[in-house]
Amino acid sequence: MTIGRFNIELLEAFVAVAESGNVTRAGSRLNRTQPCVSTQLKRLEERVGKALIERNARTMNLTAAGRILYQHATEILRSHEEARLRLAAPELTGTVHVGLPEWYATDKLQSIFCNFVKIHPHVKLELTVADSATLHDMLARNEINLAIALVSSSEKSKPAETVEEALHWAVSEDCTLTDPLPLILFPEPCPFREMVFSALAGAGRQWYERITTTSVAAAQVAVRSGAGICCLPSGALLDGFKVLKEQHGFPALPATELAIYTPSTNQSPIVDYLEEHLNALLQSATAPHSALAGKIQPDLRVV
Template sequence: MRNLDVTTLRSFVAVADAGGVTRAAGFLHLTQSAVSMQLKRLEEILNVDLLDRSGRTIALTASGEQLLVYARRMVALNDEVISRLTDQEYEGEIVLGVPHDIVYPAIPQVLKQFNTAFPRMRVHLVSSYTRALKDQFGKGECDLILTTETSADPGSETLCHKPLRWIGAPGGTAWRHTPLRLAFGRQCTFRPRVIEALDTAGIPWSVIVETESDRTIEATVSADLAVHTMIEGTEPPHLERIDHNGTLPDLPEQMINLYGAQSGKGLVHDTLAGFLRRAFAGSEGAKLRAVNA
């Protein structure tokens, strides 16, 4: 297996750009003979002529033109790797806020992708409620936040629309009880709309768990003592969507919105925003919509 040397490819690109070995040598801070030797070694490895030396000036052969395309990409990729792993510009922290209920399954994959791209950067993940996250974002305490809402504020970007679903214990019967027993977080943005839907349908209800802890809600629902609502696709494996056959009312769609994703804030910021877009907007039936500031 023959291997191409990046230093040699860099010299070849410099000669092509400079139009000659002498000027390229000055640019590379090498002697003319050193550059000539690198070009000769490159031709020997590939067993082709890369330069047409028949005229007064050096020109690329057909093989040289073809190699130049690859050489530019290989040199650029080499420089990008070195920059990402050593440049202090890509070292530090970025703060990402995500509501509790949409951390899984998308966010772990986003964090993994980001760590691969910027191993010297740390993502400080803040998990809270939409209202709290928007307040923190407004104070400049988060660089990027995701929210779950039924509308989008100016300056936000809607990544996707997801239906809200009734969630219960596997094979549970709590949804058949009257009044319907509910478990909700105190700051849950879904709660007012869920209650409104129940009232409109004439279904009596009772909130038996009101807490700040998602674990408490999941434990109560898992025990088949109450039902809950979650965005489709975010329910944990120990809970399931309730197949109620229309007994319970349909619930409004939710928007997953991204705040702070305006471009021009730097490569690190823009890359994380891009990973978030792909993680959520890539799902089936997702719509991408921007709201201008």
């Protein structure tokens, strides 16, 4: 069987559906109508000669052919985007210092920054990984040029563009779930603490603080060892973690908000360009299985 040449727009539609979970969200992500995305997906399947997605009333699942194409399509689109950015990129020279929360410093996100310096070989990139409170303090002291950080409830005005990230109760399979619950927490002023205390109190649960750490990596090790229950954002969940839900007796947690911050509006062209690029990246993170949230699962669940 001969397969026709792949079209970039068709691959974009397919990957958007795979990562967004349904055609409607894919259309919003691509700024295309739902019928347009459906048509492009059908055209791609006709070109491949095989079904790529199995659909029923409640779920959408990648077929075996769909999983194979997804792996290659993401690489094709990544290479296409890098070429497009290199050709369109302005000439930038200088140093930019960026701050990231620890759980957001994923391989895929860091690869975004590595590609940025590849596209701009005369730019030096400095990365600081720290908690959001520290990053806000560094911004206030003009020690960093840009940060992706949690939106604080004490802020007088919320940033214009934010992205929500879900919080989860994470445990290992052998962790005790009887009261008082052993908690793994981050120290003040971590906003997760009050969310945890308020949610557990509302559910009538009792708890005690077993481990307090400033390190997301240390909290992940503690969870994996069965030492306790930890409130973690989607991007910090690891393979093997069990996520507790309301049917387990754990109330839903409110989502956190992330935004891009800069010390002032008078930034260098490097910071302006990087901020614009990252804003688009953060908006795509609203997909349930986005690149920023870790691994893409082969199954698509429509909620």
